[in-house]
Amino acid sequence: MIRTWTLAAALMMLASCGGGEAEKPAETPETPEAPAPPANPELPALDAASLAASAESIALVPSIVETQKALNAAGIEATLAEKIVERNFDLASKEDLDRVAVRTGVILADMLLTIKTAEDAELIAKLDGLNTGLSQLGGGADIQSTISDMKERLGVKALTRDEMLQEADELSGALIPELEFNGRKRTVPLIQAGSWLEGANLVAKSVPDDNPSAADGMLKQPAVVDYFIKYVKEEGSDKAPDGVGEKLLESLNTLKGLCDKAEPLTKEDIATIIKTTDDVLALL
Amino acid sequence: MNKLLLCGLAACLYASPAFADEAEAEACVRQKVWDGYSEGWSIRTLTSSTLATGSTQNYLVTLYKGNEYQVQTCSGAGAKNIDILLYDLNGQIKARDDAEGPDPVLTYKPDATATYYIVAYARELNAGTDKVPVAVALTYR
Numbered sequence: 494m495i496r497t498w499t500l501a502a503a504l505m506m507l508a509s510c511g512g513g514e515a516e517k518p519a520e521t522p523e524t525p526e527a528p529a530p531p532a533n534p535e536l537p538a539l540d541a542a543s544l545a546a547s548a549e550s551i552a553l554v555p556s557i558v559e560t561q562k563a564l565n566a567a568g569i570e571a572t573l574a575e576k577i578v579e580r581n582f583d584l585a586s587k588e589d590l591d592r593v594a595v596r597t598g599v600i601l602a603d604m605l606l607t608i609k610t611a612e613d614a615e616l617i618a619k620l621d622g623l624n625t626g627l628s629q630l631g632g633g634a635d636i637q638s639t640i641s642d643m644k645e646r647l648g649v650k651a652l653t654r655d656e657m658l659q660e661a662d663e664l665s666g667a668l669i670p671e672l673e674f675n676g677r678k679r680t681v682p683l684i685q686a687g688s689w690l691e692g693a694n695l696v697a698k699s700v701p702d703d704n705p706s707a708a709d710g711m712l713k714q715p716a717v718v719d720y721f722i723k724y725v726k727e728e729g730s731d732k733a734p735d736g737v738g739e740k741l742l743e744s745l746n747t748l749k750g751l752c753d754k755a756e757p758l759t760k761e762d763i764a765t766i767i768k769t770t771d772d773v774l775a776l777l
Numbered sequence: 778m779n780k781l782l783l784c785g786l787a788a789c790l791y792a793s794p795a796f797a798d799e800a801e802a803e804a805c806v807r808q809k810v811w812d813g814y815s816e817g818w819s820i821r822t823l824t825s826s827t828l829a830t831g832s833t834q835n836y837l838v839t840l841y842k843g844n845e846y847q848v849q850t851c852s853g854a855g856a857k858n859i860d861i862l863l864y865d866l867n868g869q870i871k872a873r874d875d876a877e878g879p880d881p882v883l884t885y886k887p888d889a890t891a892t893y894y895i896v897a898y899a900r901e902l903n904a905g906t907d908k909v910p911v912a913v914a915l916t917y918r
Contacts (some may be wrong), residue, residue, distance in 0.1 A: 533858065533901040537833045541868035544894045548837040552895070552915050555839050559821060560918050563890070566843025642829035659814050663807075667823035667914075690886055710890030717839055 550720050551670050554685045557602045557692045558662065560711055564696060569707055571699030573692070574606040582777060584626040592737040594680050596777050597626030598687020601665055606695075608658045611646055616657070620644040630684075631675035636668060682724035685775075686741065689717060693748065694770035697763050705758030712766060715752040721745050737776055744773040799825035802912035805851035810914045817918040818847060825912035826910045828859075828899035832908075835864075835896040838915060840887045848895055852879040855906030860898040861913075865891065879909075881911070 555563075561573050571688055582596040604619040613621075624640045646652035652660075665688070674680035691713060700708050725742045747769045751762050758766075803825050826834040840846055852859045852894050856879035863872040863885055871893065874881035887893075897911050 534831075535900075536862075536870070537831070537896065537898045537900075539833065539835075539864065539868065539896065541866060544835055544864055544868055544896075545866075547833075548835050548894055550837050551824050552836045552838045555841060556821055558819060559841065559844060562917070563841035563843045568843075633907075655814075659811065659819075662820045663810075663823070666820045667807075669823070670822065713890075714839055714892075716892040730866075734814075748825065 503733050516619040550682075553720055554689055554717055556662065556666055557688055557695075558658075560612075560692050560696060561606065563711055564699060564708060566728065567707055567710065569699055573695040573699060574603075574610060576695045576698045577603050577606065578774075580774070580777070582622065584622050584683050585629060587629060589737070590630060590677070590680070591683055591741075592682075592777060593626050593629050594683035595687035595690070595737055595741065597623060597630065598689075599686075599691045599774065599777065600626065601669075601684065602688035602691040605658070605661055605665060608661060609654050616647060617644055620647070627669070627672075630680050631677070632669070634671050636672060639664065639668065647758060679724045679727055682721060686721045686725070686745075689721070690741075690744070693766060695775060697766040697770065700763050702760060705760045705763050709758050712748075712758060713752045713754075715749065718745055718752055720748045721750065737773070740773050740776050743767045783810075785811065785907075799827060799910040799912065802851045802853055802910040806849050806912040806914045808914055809849045809851065813847070813849070813916055818916040819918065821915040821917055823912070823914040825910055826897070827908050827910050829900045829908040830899055830906075833859060833896050833898045834911065834913075835894045836913065837892060838895055839892050840885070842887055842888065842890045845884065845886045845918045847885075847916045847918075848881075848883040849916060850880050850882070850897065850911060852911045855903045856899065856909040856911070857903050858901040859909075859911055860896075860900050862896045864894040864896060866893070881902040 537708070557573070564571065564573070580599065582600065584593055584596055586593055600619055600622045604616065604623065607619075620643060624637055624644075627636050627640070643652060643657065647657060660701050669684060670681050672681070696708050696711050697752065722742065722745050725738055725745060747765065751758065751766065754762070792853045803823060806825075807823060810818070810823060822836075828834060841912070848861050850859060850861060858877050859879050859881055861874045861883040862870055863883065865871050872883060872885045874883045876882075883895075895913065895915065897913055898918075899909065899911065902909060
């Protein structure tokens with residue numbers, strides 16, 4: 494014990510005997526080098542601007558079946574499939590590919606919503622329409638053989654409705670968005686726009702009169718609407734007075750105005766969405 | 778080759794994830810998606826990219842309140858630690874996977890309908906590996 498105290502005292506004396514001169518700190522460089530960043534930082538260096546600049550939009554638009562689920566989760570017990578209006582589209586047109594793309598998107602949405610309930614013949618007709626539309630758009634042989642295969646199995650009762658929904662989900666969400674369509678980049682967004690407009694129309698028609706803001710989450714989608722507007726306005730879109738591009742843009746701009754509205758949607762807003770989307774869908 | 782036909786092939790690839798390219802990584806994640814249907818999951822999108830060490834690929838997504846979302850991944854051979862993160866539009870992290878490995882899964886139930894970024898981050902690749910394919914699928918139920 495005594496030895497410990499003696500050692501401590503000696504160390505203290507040594508420490509305090511500086512000869513009156515201030516002790517120099519250990520030598521350090523004028524501008525210390527920044528520590529090297531860890532090789533595997535826990536987080537990537539991303540901020541809002543860099544995220545926005547580098548984002549891909551392939552997964553942006555919710556599927557219509559997903560929208561149906563969200564609608565029910567929001568307390569609206571409507572079935573979107575029951576609101577579908579029968580339409581006879583010409584999908585064989587080679588002159589107006591924008592229109593064919595939007596029509597194809599509507600057919601795809603309607604098919605997804607009715608897979609569990611429609612008659613085989615109705616679904617086969619929708620698969621035929623889809624095949625014709627995608628063929629006109631230059632979707633390629635693979636997608637056509639996929640659809641023909643589904644149609645064949647449905648025709649001989651070798652495809653359950655659950656299996657068909659699963660395959661159609663993948664067709665809509667993964668296969669079609671990856672097709673090249675002869676390098677025409679606006680085709681996929683226009684197909685998605687057709688499905689989304691059909692969905693917005695059906696959702697708006699399902700909103701209860703006494704609770705018009707019940708589906709605001711599904712109808713106020715500014716990022717989705719901006720994405721469609723970007724492609725519809727793009728150079729090369731049809732500019733004919735009766736072209737679907739003009740009407741589609743007008744419709745999307747109206748929806749954008751409602752998306753940007755801070756207040757909940759009113760009964761009048763819902764009526765506007767129904768009319769706007771009805772108008773553009775009727776033009777198809 | 779018809780992509781849907783890859784689904785059968787994916788079953789064997791799924792057991793041993795050592796993929797050289799994006800198509801194989803996609804086949805692996807497609808099998809996971811299909812397996813998820815038995816638990817009520819459905820697919821929104823499936824896509825892939827190739828990432829170098831420290832690089833990211835981000836996807837803009839709209840997620841609905843009331844639905845639950847799951848991001849499934851499959852990475853190629855040489856991926857040691859791939860992360861999946863969910864950012865809001867302000868650049869704030871809302872969720873991230875907490876596993877260390879090549880095929881993370883992230884499950885998220887948003888408390889509001891909003892637009893987010895899903896970010897795949899190649900945090901660490903094995904020595905000698907320059908880049909790896911990373912397939913990502915967004916599913917919901």
